[in-house]
Amino acid sequence: PGACDSWGIFTFLCAALCNLPALPALNCSEELGAGQSIQQTYDLTRYLEHQLRTLAGTYLNYLGPPFNEPDFNPPRLARAERVPSATVDLDLWRGLTDNARLAANYRAYSRLLCYLRVLDGQVGTAELRHRLAHFCASLQGLVLSIGGVMSSLGYPLPAGPAAPPTPPGVPAAPNDFLKKMDDFWLLKELQTWLWRSAKDFNRLKKKVPPAVVTLRLEARGF
Numbered sequence: 001p002g003a004c005d006s007w008g009i010f011t012f013l014c015a016a017l018c019n020l021p022a023l024p025a026l027n028c029s030e031e032l033g034a035g036q037s038i039q040q041t042y043d044l045t046r047y048l049e050h051q052l053r054t055l056a057g058t059y060l061n062y063l064g065p066p067f068n069e070p071d072f073n074p075p076r077l078a079r080a081e082r083v084p085s086a087t088v089d090l091d092l093w094r095g096l097t098d099n100a101r102l103a104a105n106y107r108a109y110s111r112l113l114c115y116l117r118v119l120d121g122q123v124g125t126a127e128l129r130h131r132l133a134h135f136c137a138s139l140q141g142l143v144l145s146i147g148g149v150m151s152s153l154g155y156p157l158p159a160g161p162a163a164p165p166t167p168p169g170v171p172a173a174p175n176d177f178l179k180k181m182d183d184f185w186l187l188k189e190l191q192t193w194l195w196r197s198a199k200d201f202n203r204l205k206k207k208v209p210p211a212v213v214t215l216r217l218e219a220r221g222f
Contacts, residue, residue: 034152035208041145042201048138049194055131056187062128063180076185083115083185084108086192093196098204099155105197106146107158112193113139115186149201153208 060068076085084107093101116136123129147157 033208034149035205037145037149037152038201038205038208041142041149042198042205044138044142044145045194045198045201048135048142049191049198051135051138052187052191052194055135056191058128058131059123059183059187062123062125063183067180067184072184074181074184083182083189084111084193086189086196098153098207099150101200102146102150102153102155103158105193105200106143106150108193109139109143109146112186112190113143116190119183119186149204 057068066072086108096104113136116132116139119132123132150157
């Protein structure tokens with residue numbers, strides 16, 4: 001009798017399921033939100049840090065002495081102020097909102113990318129041009145990735161286009177040494193921005209929960 005009852009219950013359940021108006025399969029999906037976007041941006045920032053170490057060494061050797069000497073640390077010239085500086089007090093920087101820091105990163109990398117593209121068109125060796133072009137493509141990806149993080153968190157992108165490579169009223173370097181100095185400071189500031197951005201995204205990803213896997217049962221007419 002127990003076996004007959006179990007078989008009857010099983011038959012009833014099968015009939016009930018077969019007569020549902022519509023019962024799609026269980027939908028197992030991963031919600032890809034801000035957490036994953038932040039993680040990807042952090043990973044890209046660390047990759048660019050590694051990539052820049054190799055590129056900077058090669059480029060400084062291309063510039064020659066004294067720029068490729070380890071202890072070379074010249075003062076920042078007034079003309080270098082057009083390059084966005086990352087030398088902001090850390091306590092002041094951390095005191096900004098997440099939105100403000102993301103917007104500052106977005107604007108800075110957009111401008112730095114403009115300067116790097118000009119640099120790419122001026123170097124004299126094919127190998128260095130290839131490396132610069134590859135780095136520019138990766139940096140463009142970082143700009144887009146930061147924009148994606150801002151959108152996923154509900155922040156608007158900073159308004160206005162990136163600054164031109166040479167802002168109006170800023171003359172080109174009057175001699176070769178000052179031109180090399182501009183290139184030196186561009187790489188130095190970029191290195192500092194990437195170092196700080198990696199720390200920013202590492203802290204930010206701890207605030208935002210990671211992507212979760214959800215299991216949903218979708219049934220129409222049930």
